[in-house]
Amino acid sequence: MQGWLEIKAEVSRRINVREWPPGSLLPAETALANEFGCARATVNRALRELAEAGLLVRRRRAGTVVAEHPVRKASFDIPVIRLEVEQAGRRYAHRVLHRLHETPPASVRTLFGLVATARAIKLDTLHLADDMPYAWETRWINTKAVPDARQQDFEAVSANEWLVRNAPFSGGRYTVGARLAGAELSAALNCGSGEPLVVVERNTVDLDGLGITQVQLVYAPGHLLRGGI
Amino acid sequence: MQGWLEIKAEVSRRINVREWPPGSLLPAETALANEFGCARATVNRALRELAEAGLLVRRRRAGTVVAEHPVRKASFDIPVIRLEVEQAGRRYAHRVLHRLHETPPASVRTLFGLVATARAIKLDTLHLADDMPYAWETRWINTKAVPDARQQDFEAVSANEWLVRNAPFSGGRYTVGARLAGAELSAALNCGSGEPLVVVERNTVDLDGLGITQVQLVYAPGHLLRGGI
DNA sequence: GCTCACTATATGTATAGACATATAACTTAT
DNA sequence: ATAAGTTATATGTCTATACATATAGTGAGC
Secondary structure, three states, rough: OOHHHHHHHHHHHHHHHOOOOOOOEEEOOOHHHHHHOHHHHHHHHHHHHHHHHHEEEOOOEEEEEEEEOOOOOEEEEEEEEHHHHHOOOOOOOEEEEEEEOOOOOOHHHHHOOOOOOEEEEEEEEEEEEEEEEEEEEEEEEOOOOOOOHHHHOOOOOOHHHHHOOOOOOOEEEEEEEEEEHHHHHHHHHOOOOOOOEEEEEEEEEOOOOOEEEEEEEEEEEOOOEEEEE | OOOOOHHHHHHHHHHHHHOEEEEOOOOOOOHHHHHOOHHHHHHHHHHHHHHOOEEEEEEOEEEEEOOOOEEEEEEEEEOHHHHHHOOOOEEEEEEEEEEEEEOHHHHHHHHOEEEOOOEEEEEEEEEEOOEEEEEEEEEEOOOOOOOHHHOOOOOOHHHHHHHHHOOOOEEEEEEEEEEEEHHHHHHHHOOOOEEEEEEEEEEEOOOOOOEEEEEEEOOOOOOOEEOOO
């Protein structure tokens, strides 16, 4: 027993077999380092990772406690759509259907820090995989945060990809929901009206918290988001 | 400039302002440690975290490179449903509608490592928030992996919560999709038939890779999964 | 009993040094 | 020229030590 990975596995095992049940206090790092015959830093690395994973709760002076209700962090990757499609072995293409410069709705104005009369770029894009509709994208781009976007038509490189590479990015939030295909969507995605569709809405902000872009992605029927714990 | 957090922020900044553009090679850890006036271990911690976040790609001997297509890791928490509801300031309750012991479908049998004739527990549960339908849960539990589940009726403590605390858990996968409310669901969730609903399907496996449980959660109309990047 | 200051303690972080390991780049043999 | 073996190097990890920091617990003073 030496490496932090082995220690992490062993601590994880003891939690799972209820040797250290939920709510119980673990021995201090120094004691564990002593038991495992390694430096405290090694134990620290193992316990820190388990705490990040939600299995342990650590507090100075109070020590390390097994979480009562382990909050599992599920995660999925948000790749550039082109890569998502190509990784599935399909041919990617996209078509920009509208590129407008108009006043965004209030929620987007708030995110972008814009006054009521200000305008932003609005893009409607259809993403294709093997020439079949893959996803419908409605996007707002804040020209205040990304002035260079004015010169882009996003035909050759999609807005998705262009922004990832050209906008200083710091974080964002997203929601996942479901909606019905209306007239416009069923035509664009080549599906029946009234079909249930997965909708992902995502916004990203720069280092100052200023909104860069807001995207709504409506996937073709049957699409599943996949992730792991 | 000393702490790993500051170094992480500074490196992140240089990537964002294209001082280190996508694909470029960063100075070696020793050089950065020298520049920032700190130990190599401190730089290592900062760069390791940025690599985990998908911003950098690191390889021994080859060095550290800025990712060409940063794969953002989106994540959301999977809490116990009771806590999810209570955290929103609502009163939680659940009703077990069916508790059967029958042969699961092939996909679940494969996950559970069961022969064709074997049986497992099937639970249908309705989760309520302020007495309003919140989510419909269809769950299979592998009694081979969790024998103690036989003695549980899951009335007082939901299966969700009981399993989190009583089943040795190691990982899992999930999918998020959309479906229409059929007759049974629209009755249970008190919504119109044909409404679009968010469906989360999740399975968890124990340390040996043996399936513990498979859940399908269908949320009431309008529900959004929320997460961050 | 209550408040406030103090102290002890467990985690958090930093450091210098060392060795491990993967692998790009180079060298040698065929 | 190509293949095989060698070396140099950047990251990965571990150690021992030190100091920083949050905070549970203690005790003094009212």
